[in-house]
Amino acid sequence: MNHRHATASARSVDDYRDTVAALLAPLADRPAESVAVPDALGRVLATEVRSPIDLPVFRNSAMDGYAVRAAEVAVTPVTLPVAGVVAAGRPGTTPLPAGSAMKVMTGAPIPPGADCVVPVEDVRADQDRIVVERGRAEGEFVREAGTDVRAGALVARAGTVLAPRHIAALAAVGLATVPVLRRLRAVCLTTGDELRPAGAELAPGQIYNSNGIALAAALRADGVEVVEVAHSSDDADEFTLVLRAAVAAADLVFTSGGVSKGDFEVVKEVLQPLGGVFGAVAVQPGGPQGYTVVDGVPVLSFPGNPVSTTVSYVVFAREVVRALGGLPAPDTAEVILRTPVRSPAGRRQYLRGLRTDDGVEVISGPGSHLIAGMAWADVLVDVPAEVTALPAGATVRILTL
Amino acid sequence: MNHRHATASARSVDDYRDTVAALLAPLADRPAESVAVPDALGRVLATEVRSPIDLPVFRNSAMDGYAVRAAEVAVTPVTLPVAGVVAAGRPGTTPLPAGSAMKVMTGAPIPPGADCVVPVEDVRADQDRIVVERGRAEGEFVREAGTDVRAGALVARAGTVLAPRHIAALAAVGLATVPVLRRLRAVCLTTGDELRPAGAELAPGQIYNSNGIALAAALRADGVEVVEVAHSSDDADEFTLVLRAAVAAADLVFTSGGVSKGDFEVVKEVLQPLGGVFGAVAVQPGGPQGYTVVDGVPVLSFPGNPVSTTVSYVVFAREVVRALGGLPAPDTAEVILRTPVRSPAGRRQYLRGLRTDDGVEVISGPGSHLIAGMAWADVLVDVPAEVTALPAGATVRILTL
Known part of the structure; x- marks a missing residue:
């Protein structure tokens, strides 16, 4: 085995991970954004959300049945005239006349004066009167306003990763949008004259470019918006152009390749003069690592061997990337x-x-x-x-x- | 409590879940589709995938260093002339002259005749010659063609839920697209005169419509493509129109509301004459349930109380929906x-x-x-x-x- 990377100058994994975390820490300060509730699945709440309304909004029936006064159906069977019908969606403001019933649908407002609902199954009905066969206690099958959530009460905490059940609650309290953490925007930039896109014919010495696609998939799985997967040859001018475009488009940039000890290490050559720090980390795979801040944008440079790129991301960046997106640490x-x-x-x-x-x-x-x-x-x-x-x-x- | 739903005629949960599973079973026969590998994260392979190529494609260097013959560096130090340089991406077809070395970059082809690589760290180099300070055995730092995967060998099994590591492998073997299970396409159709969209002003008796949004979120979390979240009033003509559009657009349709015992049960009224089966299941929440096949498209009708809609989906449909999408059963x-x-x-x-x-x-x-x-x-x-x-x-x- 070659042990030369494992010199005293090589940094430890934990040390380098801390360096990467510190490099990315300023990205926590990005502003929240507002998204439509139906599009918020999997997003992370930037603030707590409180209900703008009481839920139920109004006192309503839990059953299809008849709104009555409990005291008037205490002794059964009892016959009551039907004073009207309240469908769901109707205002339901007509008071219940004494000694009568009003038909109510599930979810319909309970007419003023009524205090319980006799389900349709407990009643024999003809045209305009009912025989109540079983009475109900005050409050039975009545959903009081605000018993699910009160206006001003907490619906979900800041930092909640929105699951379907949260989306349901947010929709039920009538919110059209919610404030969520803006996703990190990343560009993955691969380098190497030998790399060819999928489906292309390979000339001798060429291989398929998998690093950009692999890194983008890993980032997306961790909640990052990958705005571009770019590629540059080992030409310094080309790399500089592609890098500048990446930095302009992204919160952070990942490069792969060009960081080692060969003769054509374009990433190191271009980034070291910009303040980039390149060196060995005592890790396998993934020894050569580098980082630079270009125009305020962190650029993390991973080695180009496919497994090295992926493992470098998992070992050095994944946890902080997830934390910045409000997602829990990997298991x-x-x-x-x-x-x-x-x-x-x-x-x-x-x-x-x-x-x-x-x-x-x-x-x-x-x-x-x-x-x-x-x-x-x-x-x-x-x-x-x-x-x-x-x-x-x-x-x-x-x-x- | 009202026990009237729990009559002998009410079906058991297991029985109704089996009915739903049988209703949706024909959806397993939908054709696969081809997606670009970078877009395949989270999708499910419809067939096994085999590698079209050997990987590595060609014998290449694992290090930046010098390709030599192991026998010629068996005794060190030894001085060798440098016969050339092979960069990654070059054909590397020039044979290694006897008694010499060729500089090779990581990933570059090993020149014919060479059988090991001496890393750059083990060499003192000047302009056109090197002093090898430590020899290497035959094969060291040489990656033989096909040692990662052979042409024709399995890359991923049918049914694999594609994670970043699979995407990486598929890209590395040069595949531009993969065959995946087509997502189920669903429409969520809510009913009820009382429902208003998020953000709207509520008139007395009205509530916000959460069922469509909630059901769509649950379906998306289970890998379903929700092509539309539609709404109809309790008017039978309107519901019929919206239903017909839903059936034309989707593999399956979910409705909420209009299945109970009230006076305005539009879903039941429209679907029963089309062969719909409506009745009680011995479950709470979610007792009234219905199903219909309209123009070959299964229509599952859930009750309209928000919790009932969501729980009905989880209890009766979720497992089969996930299975049809190739996803594991919920925990x-x-x-x-x-x-x-x-x-x-x-x-x-x-x-x-x-x-x-x-x-x-x-x-x-x-x-x-x-x-x-x-x-x-x-x-x-x-x-x-x-x-x-x-x-x-x-x-x-x-x-x-």
């Missing part, structure tokens, strides 16, 4: 390792793993190019930097993909 | 009830509950109108039809919302 757990593993000294390793009923199996090799193999993994297995071997049965920390 | 569990409950005899009751560390608390009353209160619930507590009371400490089944 981690301590589980039993079911396959022995070896790991290079001095580098924290993230191995591809598959959860099983009784722990986790490491699948696929550690190679940074094994991106198809990574599709079968549902977790990363976190092997600490100082550990060089773990037996089956050891306890390991896993990070859900 | 259920057996947990300890932390609050005593009462329940009407003869009706299976779904109470709103909140998961706690040690079980579930029932929150909010059983009223079908308590939709704002439902926002605080994250589960439904399933109380069997024959049970009339449960003490704290009882084991109950919960259904995740």
